[in-house]
Amino acid sequence: MIKAGIMGATGYAGEMLAWILYKHPEVEVDFYNSHNYANFQLNQLYGNYNGFIEDKCVDLEEAMARIDNIDVLFIALPNGKSFELTKKALAQGVKVIDLGADYRLNSKDEYEEWYGIKHELPPLLENAVYGITELKRDEIQKSNLIANPGCYPTATILGLAPLLKNKLIETSSVIVDAKSGVSGAGRSANISSLFTECNESIKAYGVATHRHTPEIEQELSKLAEEKLFISFTPHLVPMNRGILSTCYSNLKKSLSTEEILEIYKDFYKDSYFVKITDGIPETRWVKGSNLCHISARVDPRTNRVIVISAIDNLVKGAAGQAVQNMNVMFGFKETAGLDFIAMAP
Amino acid sequence: MIKAGIMGATGYAGEMLAWILYKHPEVEVDFYNSHNYANFQLNQLYGNYNGFIEDKCVDLEEAMARIDNIDVLFIALPNGKSFELTKKALAQGVKVIDLGADYRLNSKDEYEEWYGIKHELPPLLENAVYGITELKRDEIQKSNLIANPGCYPTATILGLAPLLKNKLIETSSVIVDAKSGVSGAGRSANISSLFTECNESIKAYGVATHRHTPEIEQELSKLAEEKLFISFTPHLVPMNRGILSTCYSNLKKSLSTEEILEIYKDFYKDSYFVKITDGIPETRWVKGSNLCHISARVDPRTNRVIVISAIDNLVKGAAGQAVQNMNVMFGFKETAGLDFIAMAP
Amino acid sequence: MIKAGIMGATGYAGEMLAWILYKHPEVEVDFYNSHNYANFQLNQLYGNYNGFIEDKCVDLEEAMARIDNIDVLFIALPNGKSFELTKKALAQGVKVIDLGADYRLNSKDEYEEWYGIKHELPPLLENAVYGITELKRDEIQKSNLIANPGCYPTATILGLAPLLKNKLIETSSVIVDAKSGVSGAGRSANISSLFTECNESIKAYGVATHRHTPEIEQELSKLAEEKLFISFTPHLVPMNRGILSTCYSNLKKSLSTEEILEIYKDFYKDSYFVKITDGIPETRWVKGSNLCHISARVDPRTNRVIVISAIDNLVKGAAGQAVQNMNVMFGFKETAGLDFIAMAP
Amino acid sequence: MIKAGIMGATGYAGEMLAWILYKHPEVEVDFYNSHNYANFQLNQLYGNYNGFIEDKCVDLEEAMARIDNIDVLFIALPNGKSFELTKKALAQGVKVIDLGADYRLNSKDEYEEWYGIKHELPPLLENAVYGITELKRDEIQKSNLIANPGCYPTATILGLAPLLKNKLIETSSVIVDAKSGVSGAGRSANISSLFTECNESIKAYGVATHRHTPEIEQELSKLAEEKLFISFTPHLVPMNRGILSTCYSNLKKSLSTEEILEIYKDFYKDSYFVKITDGIPETRWVKGSNLCHISARVDPRTNRVIVISAIDNLVKGAAGQAVQNMNVMFGFKETAGLDFIAMAP
Incomplete structure (x- = not known):
């Protein structure tokens, strides 16, 4: 059993970490941190934990003090809030998995431009591994600092990797039209996230300006072995969870749907969590x-390939992938604590 | 490991049984039966099973033939369709858990009146145990035929049992105003269950005539040790899952909210799955x-007590309680295969 | 054409007033007031007004100054914020329709107890008319200050009036189980109103303590000509709009459903907006x-009558009834500006 | 006053026609037809019409007989069911507006290929006008047979027309990612349209094969004055109504967002129903x-322009545009009966 700390345990990603780790066979949670709800029990906010997780949340100060006791620190805080914590944890040999954007971009300048935050630990940008597990197991295993990917990037990069790695598409032709449930906006009291403002409507947002763009481009460029730019349009869908990423690109040569699916199945043949489906994915x-x-x-009329990928934004798009990365880092079974399937309806 | 068969595995209750038993440490599913989807793989209807449950559903004939192989038969079929199966299974020493209404009412006449179906096995009505687990563990343990309670009755009976058992309320004063998600209507192609007909609306239905009334009254009467009648009004709520039962009754003597909650906590102190909460229950x-x-x-202005109980209609209100009953029948840990908690949001 | 001012035009009730008055044949809106969005155009918050209502909202100071210009002032502000405005408007001969609770209760003490706010204009409590239009047309016509009813009270009082007026039920037996869409919580940035906190769940709230209780009791007592107390439990339903009120009471003598419906049809025969339906109401x-x-x-087994009424909480439960009251006050056709029907689905 | 008949008045598009025409100042509905609900009153299916539209639906035979009485026939039937009706109506000088696909494609072969139905009136394909009102007012005015556009095509063609007409984009680069509410699937008892199958999920469907593709391409090709092919992917969103069309294309030369919006405002300056908004459209x-x-x-990084258009699929995408076309055909004010705005929330 290793010990973990969760920073930001009352946000949706942090709370999802708590949910997963509660049942994880190899991990014990040492502390749950919350800024707004320090001293609240987790079940006071999340009634599903009544009788299960009734621990009191600790504030930042106590969390900092407890870093000594733990083996891994999960950080699910707003962007720019991880620096001091990460520094201390790494100094004490505690592995860090950051669910925010602070270590995702390799370039300090790009981070500061897209996020408008000064980066306080630029040297770490070289050490941090962008933790899209299926594509980086070896690096993750050796790393002590994981930049856990964003939700949109996870769905999109997994969806496009086989095409780019195999150089099947024109790299300038990639368009990503993505759709997310409302939990992606977090548990903040914003009018735009009210039930009455989201329900019975769909909208695009952050058109051509969304912050997940550079990390998608960075990782796709590595796969393609050339710098590429994409068009990325996220949409807000009236549902709690889920991301669907619909990706368009022009094939370099003519290939059938069957051939493409074969390539995908082969590419992910050792990845338990990625399922190549014959039917079109649905987030449910x-x-x-x-x-x-x-x-x-494949659309033979236009010689485009349309790839559709679906994930749960809070699990594979956040807390689940974080735990998957932890499993790889500590040499646990990759599926430990994560082998649950969707419930329908 | 025991072996189970599931009749009606492509309906929502049957499919939920499949979901639970797939992870149950003591059970292996021998066959999944479906009337409309015989020869379909379960994952063709339920994409969540892609890579997990890819078994072909068998038709009635094959299911009947396989009864020899199994230890327990779960029946999740329309009312009136269980008789032949039950007869055969019991004859061969296979335990039966019926999720329909065929064995819930002790009186053949009452069954035939409320359901409009001729009962073909009236002698079994005496042997069958109404499987509301928390209240009948001893009987269930000895039984080979369980009538698994309806979803509304489960929430309502658990909610009112402590009051009636302790004779705290006027038995003629009970009013049950219940609310259910749409999965309670099953996976049938009815216009009234269309997204566009249910969404953005709430309605009552079956006012003063709903079929769950007699089984609620039967079980509450046993607890009260006198024949009682209730008013029961179900409502349809635009959500997939969940039942909330709001129960009103007049207190015989003055009691505080705190005293009532103490009585409830004591009543359910040995029941893992029932949580008495200080806050008002929410289905999520x-x-x-x-x-x-x-x-x-307690509303001191009217001397009424308002009890609110919440369950998942497909789990505690159907498949989960069925498995809980199976656990008791076979001497497994009562929580085996059932120790998962709600995910939020 | 008369001129109207709307205080609180960017909340849901105020905005609904703007929507209705924009098409009203007898009214011109002189100003839209907003506290949080002064100087914003209404269409910047509500995109449906693009090309239609593009007026800038004015702050309190400017609204106060413009009271001179108008004939009627609609106040859709938080409770306790109407006093100064009402005083000034009435002094200048401007009729006032308050959509909040400041003038609904006849008793200053009761107001201060339930709302925790000091009442600054107690003498007005005698003059104000509780504006449930169908039941008070004569008083409304003569009044210059209308206390527009709450949403739950509107559905409930209209639902129970025929029974109480005709002395058909035991006055101590009334139980009101009501369900509301989320817009009833207003357009405030509360975590409890987030999409992710309301969606896919139902809950009761304010059990035995909701502030609409005293106004329901006050008006029902007048109808019954005796002081009565009710049990009132509101519930939150994952939909934008709508209130369903399910009301239980014991009949004094035996009556059939048909007889009850006849009594209702007769009671409301001159009320355009109240439809007695054979089918069970649905909010859609x-x-x-x-x-x-x-x-x-009627439930003959228990001799109870179950009355179910449905309204739109923002229209008949707020802005629509306010305009209906205005129509009566100014001698316009009662349906002026209000003769639109629901759209399905 | 002219007289209208509605074929298929109990489907969602037909019922929306009934809703609109009920208030139309120039039209009286002579009959409502229904196949499945002949002899039912419209309010028995649609409770919103209680006290308003209580007419009995007539069957096909009676509708055929009544064609003599009317001036315009709206057909909202399944594809392939309009031929006999249209023939008779036109022969008697009755104008026809077909909301299905039977006259949308100019090519009989293309119709038969995409719809798998033999076209029985191929000569009409030359006479019929594709009724996207804003782009074809002159033709519509002179026509007696309107092929009312599909919902996806309406949003998409209006969205892309200014770019293609002004030859601003590469015609081979058009990608349309569209999202629809569930009412687009109609009021048929399909399992895939159940609340529990649609709620809390998003999916693409008909990828590269949807039947709206050829009519979009046909009309866009006319605007571009060259044959073009598009990629079109529809998605199903858990909401009742609304279509959002997100359209990607490569600019031929560099243009700013502001320049594009100016071009759009100019293009639609005489079109009351098209609003070019500064903010990103939302279906609500x-x-x-x-x-x-x-x-x-404009995304300057990729030199693409992303156009987003939003409509209500049942109004501008079906019944509303049909009435708009009728208004043009009969010389009524184009906005007659259609000047209502969205209600929020």
């Missing part, structure tokens, strides 16, 4: 699980 | 779990 | 309209 | 209205 089939469903269709 | 906190949350408030 | 059929659907069922 | 702002909101963003 992965909801509440760490799975990623991917399928593709 | 039990969604996808076998838990029942109950709380109560 | 009145959504976005000023209509109230009511039906009833 | 057009829900229940005949409006189309459009905005655009």
Whole structure:
């Protein structure tokens, strides 16, 4: 049993970490931290934990003090709030998995431009591993600092990796039209996240300006071995959870849907959590699980391939992948604590 | 490991049984039966099972033939369809858990009146145990035929049992105003269950005529040790899962909210799945779990007690309680395969 | 054409007033007031007004100054914020319709107890008319200050009035189980109103303590000509709009459902907006309209009558009834500006 | 006053026609037809019409007989069911507006290929006008047979027309990612349209094969004055109404967002129902209205323009545009009966 600390345990990603780790066979949670709800019990905010997780949340000061006791620190805080914690944890040999954006971009300048925050630990940008598990197991295993990918990037990079790695598409032609449930906006009291403002509507937002763009481009460029730019448009969908990423690109040569699906199945043959489906993915089939469903269709009329991938934004898109990365880092079974499947309906 | 068969595995209750038993440490599913989808793989209907449950569903004939192989038969079929199966299974020493209404009412006449179906096995009505687990563990343990309670009755009976058992309320004063998610209507192609017909609306239905009334009255009468009648009004709520039962009754003598809650905590002190909460229950906190949350408030202005209980209609209100009953019948740990908690949001 | 001012035009009730008055044949809106969004155009918050209502909202100071110009002032502000405005408006001969609770209760003490706010204009409590239009047309016509009823009270009082007026039920037996869409919570940035906190769940709240209780009791007592107390339990339903009020009471003598419905049809025969339906009301059929659907069922097993009424909380439960009251006050056709019906689905 | 008949008045598009025409100042409905609900009153299916539209639906035979009495026939039937009706109506000088696909495609072969139905009136394909009102007012005015556009095509064609007409984009680069509410699937008892199958999920469907593709391409090709092919992917969103069309294309030369928006405002300056918005469109702002909101963003990093348009699929995408076309055909004010705006929330 290792010991973990969770920073930001009352936000949706942090709370999802608590949910997963509560049942994890190899981990004991040492502390749950909360800024707004320090001294509240977790079940006072999340009634599902009544009788289960009734621990009191600790404030930042106490969390800092407890870093000594733990083996791994999960940070689910707003961007720019991880620096001091990460520094201390790494100094004491505690592995860090950051669910925010602070270590995702390799370039300090790019981070500061897209996030408008001064980066206080630029040297770490070289050490941190972008933790999209299926594509980086070896690096993750050796790392002590994981930049856990964003939700949109996870769905999108897993969806496009086989095409780019195999150099099947024109790199300038990639368009990503993504759709997310409302939990992606977090548990903050914003009018735009009210039930009455989200329900019965769909909208695009952050058109051509969303912060997940550079990390998607960074990782896709590595796969393609050339710098590429994409168009990325996120949409808000009236549902709690789920991301669907619909990705368009032009094939370099003519390939059938069947051939594409074969390539995908082969690419992910050793990845338990990625399922290449014959049917078109729907977010409900992965909801509440760490799975990623991917399928593709070739449109011979335009010679485009349309790849569709679905994940749960809070699990594979956040807490689940974080635990998956932890499993790899500590040499646990990759699926430990994560082998639950979606419940329907 | 025992072996189980599931009749009606493609309906929502049957499919939920499949979900639970897939992870149950003591059970292996021998066959999944479906009438409309015989020869379909379960994952063709339920994409969440891609890579997990890819078994082909068998038709009635094959299911009948396989009864020899199994230890327990779960029946999740329309009312009136269980008779032949039950007869055969019991004859071969296979325990039966019926999720329908065929064995819930002790009186053949009452069954035929409320359901409009001729009862073909009236002698079994005496042997069958009404499987509301927390209240009948001893009987269930000895039984080979369980009538698994309806979803509304489960929430309501658990909610009112402590009051009636302790003779705290006027038995003629009980009013049950219940609310259910749409999965309670099953997976049938009815216009009234369309998204566009249910969404953004709430309605009552079956006012003063709903079929769950007699089984609630039967079990409450046993607890009260006198024949009682209730008013029961179900409502349809635009959500997938969940039942909230709001129960009103007049206190015989003055009691405080605190005293009532103490009585409840004591009553359910040995019941893992029933949580008496200080806060008012919400269905989201039990969604996808076998838990029942109950709380109560005394209204001193009217000397009424208002009890509110929440369950997941497909788990504690159907498949979960069925497995809980199986656990008791076979001497497994009562929580085996059922120790998952709700995921939020 | 008369001129109107709307205080609190960017909240849901105020905005609904703007929507209705924009098309009203007899009214011109002189100003839209907003506290948080002064100097914003209404269409910046509500995109449906793009190309239609693009007026800038004015702050309190400017609104106060413009009271001279108007004939009627609608106040849709938080409780306790109406006093100064009402005083000034009435002094200048401007009629006032307050959508909050400041003038609903006849007793200053009761107001201060339930709302925890000091009442600054107690003499007005005698002059104000509780504006449930169908029951008080004569008083409303003569009044210059209307206390517009709450949403739950509107549905409930209209639902129970025929029974109490005709002395058909035991006055101590009334139980009101009401359900509301989320817009009833207003457009405030509260975590409890987030999409992710309301969606896929139902809960009761304010059990035995909700502030609408005293106004319901006050008006029902007048109808019954005796002081009565009720049990009132509101519930939150995952939908934008709508209130369903399910009301239980014991009949004094035996009556059939048909007889009850006849009594209701007669009672409301001159009320355009109240429809007595044979089928059980559903909120979707009145959504976005000023209509109230009511039906009833007698349960002969318990000799109870169950009355179910449905309204749109923002229209008949707020802005629509306010305009209906204005129409009566100014001698316009009662349906002026309000003759729109629900859209399905 | 002219007289209208509605074929298929109990489906969602037909029922929306009934809703609109009920208030239309120039039209009286002579009959409502229904196949499945002949002899039912419209309010028995749609409770919103209680006290308003209580007419009995007539069957096909009676509808055919009544064609003599009417001036315009609206057909909202399944594809392939309009031929006999259209023939008879036109022969008697009755104008026809078909809301299905039977006259949308200019090519008989293309119709038969995409729809798998033999076209029985191929000569009409030359006479019929594709009724996207804003782009074809002159032709519509002179026509007696309107092929009312599909919902996805309406949003998409209005969204892309200014770019193609002005030859601003590469015609081979058009990708349309569209999202629809569930009412687009109609009021048929399909399992895939159940609340529990649609709620809390998003999916793509008909990827590279959806039947709206050829009519979009046909009309866009006319605008571009060259044959073009698009990629079109529809998605199902858990909401009742609304279509959002997100359209990607490569600019031929560099243009700013502001320049694009100016071009759009100029293009639609005489079109009451099209609003070019500075903010990104959301379906809630057009829900229940005949409006189309459009905005655009240039992504200078990729030199793509992203156009987003929003409509209500049942109004501007079906019944509203049909009435708008009728208004043009009969010389009524184009906005007659259609000047209602969305209600929020």
